[in-house]
Amino acid sequence: MTAGAANWGAPKGTTAFIITTAFLNLVGVGIVAPVLNFLAGRYVSDPTQHAWTVSLLFASFSLFQFIATPTLGALSDRYGRRPILLISLFGSAVGYVLIGAAGALWVMFLGRIIDGITGGNIGTIYAYAADITEPKDRTRFFGLVGSAAGMGFVIGPAIGALIYRVTGALEAPMVLAAVVTLLNVAWGYFAMPESLAPERREHEIALRRLNPFTQLINVFRVPQIRLFLAAILLWTISFAVLQSNIAFLTEDRLGWTPDQTNALFFLIGIIQVITQGFLIRRVVARFGELRVAIVGLIMIAIGFVIIGITSITLFAPLVFVASLFNAGGNGLVIPTSAALLSKAVTVREQGRIQGGNQSVQALGRVIGPLYGGWAYTTFSAAAAYFSLSGLLLAAAGIAYVSGRVLVAEKAKLPTTKTEA
Numbered sequence: 001m002t003a004g005a006a007n008w009g010a011p012k013g014t015t016a017f018i019i020t021t022a023f024l025n026l027v028g029v030g031i032v033a034p035v036l037n038f039l040a041g042r043y044v045s046d047p048t049q050h051a052w053t054v055s056l057l058f059a060s061f062s063l064f065q066f067i068a069t070p071t072l073g074a075l076s077d078r079y080g081r082r083p084i085l086l087i088s089l090f091g092s093a094v095g096y097v098l099i100g101a102a103g104a105l106w107v108m109f110l111g112r113i114i115d116g117i118t119g120g121n122i123g124t125i126y127a128y129a130a131d132i133t134e135p136k137d138r139t140r141f142f143g144l145v146g147s148a149a150g151m152g153f154v155i156g157p158a159i160g161a162l163i164y165r166v167t168g169a170l171e172a173p174m175v176l177a178a179v180v181t182l183l184n185v186a187w188g189y190f191a192m193p194e195s196l197a198p199e200r201r202e203h204e205i206a207l208r209r210l211n212p213f214t215q216l217i218n219v220f221r222v223p224q225i226r227l228f229l230a231a232i233l234l235w236t237i238s239f240a241v242l243q244s245n246i247a248f249l250t251e252d253r254l255g256w257t258p259d260q261t262n263a264l265f266f267l268i269g270i271i272q273v274i275t276q277g278f279l280i281r282r283v284v285a286r287f288g289e290l291r292v293a294i295v296g297l298i299m300i301a302i303g304f305v306i307i308g309i310t311s312i313t314l315f316a317p318l319v320f321v322a323s324l325f326n327a328g329g330n331g332l333v334i335p336t337s338a339a340l341l342s343k344a345v346t347v348r349e350q351g352r353i354q355g356g357n358q359s360v361q362a363l364g365r366v367i368g369p370l371y372g373g374w375a376y377t378t379f380s381a382a383a384a385y386f387s388l389s390g391l392l393l394a395a396a397g398i399a400y401v402s403g404r405v406l407v408a409e410k411a412k413l414p415t416t417k418t419e420a
Contacts, residue, residue: 013191014132015141017184021085022145023152024123024184028092028115029061029365030156030243031177032099034265035170038245038258043105048377051248055373057243060109061116062365067212068120069359074210076124077202081131082194084124086185091118093181100174122149122358123215131195142342150334150359154276157243158269170258217361219356224344227402229360234395235297236361238304238388239330241367244336248309249381254316263317268327275331276410285335289343290403293336294396299329301392304385311381337399342404395417 037054041335044050076084102108125145133141159172208214220226250256250264283292303325310318341353375384 026152064116235365296332
């Protein structure tokens with residue numbers, strides 16, 4: 001069966017819409033990264049609180065996304081996927097507008113919270129994907145959705161940096177994100193039918209389903225993947241610090257302007273796109289997913305050491321050297337970690353595992369900015385990044401041990417394509 005939309009058993013255009021929506025969800029996480037520090041700087045009068053404020057803005061998005069994910073999933077089971085997805089997309093557009101047009105810091109926080117709540121639709125996206133695919137096709141389609149989400153996370157900062165570079169306006173990335181999201185709403189209104197028939201819907205919503213930790217607990221109950229998920233959590237925490245903190249570090253320690261910082265984000269995005277788009281297949285074919293993932297984690301750890309040294313020496317070119325390790329390593333970890341998880345479980349468990357993986361990463365994106373802001377403010381930039389390099393090396397060790405279990409589990413799984 002080909003990957004064409006018409007061959008998934010879904011109406012033409014529906015699968016493209018779902019994949020695009022997953023992509024835009026994670027673009028929204030990254031597109032604000034290059035400019036959020038400078039937007040927040042307009043409203044923070046105490047320079048010593050600037051780093052902490054930016055960290056809170058990043059963490060607030062991820063916290064409310066983490067909280068909202070199971071609630072939106074439960075609402076979609078009760079009222080259908082279509083209205084929840086369309087409403088959540090519209091809410092994201094509102095959040096972007098509030099962040100860009102904020103006249104006060106509390107408005108920026110409101111925009112981040114709204115965007116986080118409506119960005120919690122990832123579980124609904126996977127549920128829709130499960131509705132419109134046959135069991136034998138589900139793994140492939142989940143893989144496409146996951147890849148689209150990962151690519152959105154990769155190039156979101158690059159898009160934000162490029163738009164600022166072209167326009168010179170800090171608000172421009174927010175405006176673009178809002179416009180594109182509204183266009184996606186219009187597309188979905190016409191292209192996306194309801195996938196959950198009324199007779200298959202839940203008649204009431206159990207309160208336990210609204211607990212954001214339920215999905216985490218359920219996914220950690222799968223014995224062969226729990227250690228590997230711990231490695232993913234450590235990696236996500238570390239990289240979330242970089243994404244939320246690097247713009248402040250370059251401004252605070254190196255005196256960079258938004259132009260210079262956004263050029264760095266653009267370079268990081270380009271490196272990750274090249275890594276995931278062209279390099280990853282070749283290195284995985286030769287060395288396997290597990291080895292590539294471990295090398296990626298070690299590369300990021302090296303990049304963090306270089307950033308720590310940069311914050312001490314103030315030798316700006318080192319930041320670009322670090323970005324080669326950080327972006328290249330991240331580009332190796334994203335697809336290989338998802339592939340290892342996917343291959344360690346059956347078709348029936350794909351939705352549960354992928355949704356749980358997203359919850360783990362959302363939790364990491366809450367913890368990361370908070371830790372980064374605290375360590376930067378309380379100790380120093382060097383202390384923050386040196387400690388995170390140790391965390392990444394621990395993640396690499398855990399990934400090595402647990403990844404061998406995943407590879408062994410893969411060998412035990414049925415190979416038939418018609419597993420239901």
